[in-house]
Amino acid sequence: MKEKFLGVDVSNFTYDQLKNNIISDINEKRKSFIVAINPEKILQAQKDRGLLNLLNKATYQIPDGVGILIASRLNGGSIKERVTGIDMLLALCEQASLHDKSIFLYGAKPNVAEEAKDRLIELYPNLRVAGVLDGYVKDQEQIKETINEAKPDILFVALGSPRQEHWIVDHMEELDVSIFQGVGGSFDVLSGKVKRAPAGFQKLGLEWLYRLIKEPWRIKRQIKLPTFLVKVWKSKK
Template sequence: MKEKFLGVDVSNYTYDQLKKNIMTDINEHRKSFIVAINPEKILQAQKDADLLHLLNTATYQIPDGVGILIASRMTGGTIRERVTGIDMLLALCEQASLHGKSVFLYGAKPGVAEKASHRLKEMYPDLKIAGIIDGYEKDQDHIKDTINQAKPDIVFVALGSPRQEYWIVDHMEEMDAKVFQGVGGSFDVLSGRVKRAPAVFQKVGLEWLYRLIKEPWRIKRQIKLPTFLLKVLKTKK
């Protein structure tokens, strides 16, 4: 259930399939690692063999970027649904609240994860939040011990990409949790520190345009999309 773009695997599961699969992973005591894939990350992996290997070690590489959907159509693939990192987080919190599973929030600036946890409890009152650690904690043994003592089912890691993914790969086998997801700036959005694009932009896959309007400096990142699509076209020939 994966497609490959410039050597990087991307899962073609829908949200519903992902939720079902991940809950099964937890119930059957299988560890799983979720990473969000977008064109920028794939291009970066072309210059970094370690990053390429890291991305392909994930259990689920979710298609977080409209460019992935375009590339899938161009190459005859079947990925039709964008799965964003923050929406995957919310979907897992919803499932956790329904099935009695617990989550742990690690990362972001001091106070941000705590505010994000309050927002999650407002959205899902039955959600069990096993613990919180901000991303400025330096003692790795303390972080691992705290997570293990909390015994969460799911750990959301917000350290920025690819640092958060390297942290997951380096430590997930040492922890009792089953599911690990790198969530980038999701805690900032949930806490209200960063405003997400309006729903209309989200629905049509144009969050990037909203962010570009609000933050014009992002143009250097956004122009990587046509570069990515051209490279994908060349591999198709």
């Protein structure tokens, strides 16, 4: 079930529905691709037809951003719950630990993914991590061989967006993996290199405000939200 904003699909599944769907996809050996959608990415796709097509190729476009919830309300839609990229990663790791599925971490700077792996195992002691590979390995054949030898059920790719999504679409048919998710800077957060917003900000959907307070230069990105909402409103007419 999906809603469309300025030509970009967004899934209206909750975390619980997504978790059930993903485990089913693994068990049925269906390849699925998860991409996080926010207003900035949708606006970028207005200028880049290739990016728009790329985003719409995903199996699940998760609503990562309070702006998507507001836009859904404007359109009379049913998206009620933010599904952030890092929380989706954590939810999938939890499910993997419960259902004996394995994960692979690919991307980020050397040692960051290893530290992210250690943190995930602290959170989910039964989690099977099939492998880890940093994003500075250049040999694509080596990358694919390493992942295929590990045979993970879930592959998290942290190469930055949209590079990670392009990489997934280009290689998913060559990889012995069921679930693919582009996770941006999530390994940096898990490793402790980057501090996430306090729980109160997360709960209220105000992580963007926390980041803005910490990094005022982000104002240029944050002012895109009103632009996005105005465009969505106008597209209704």
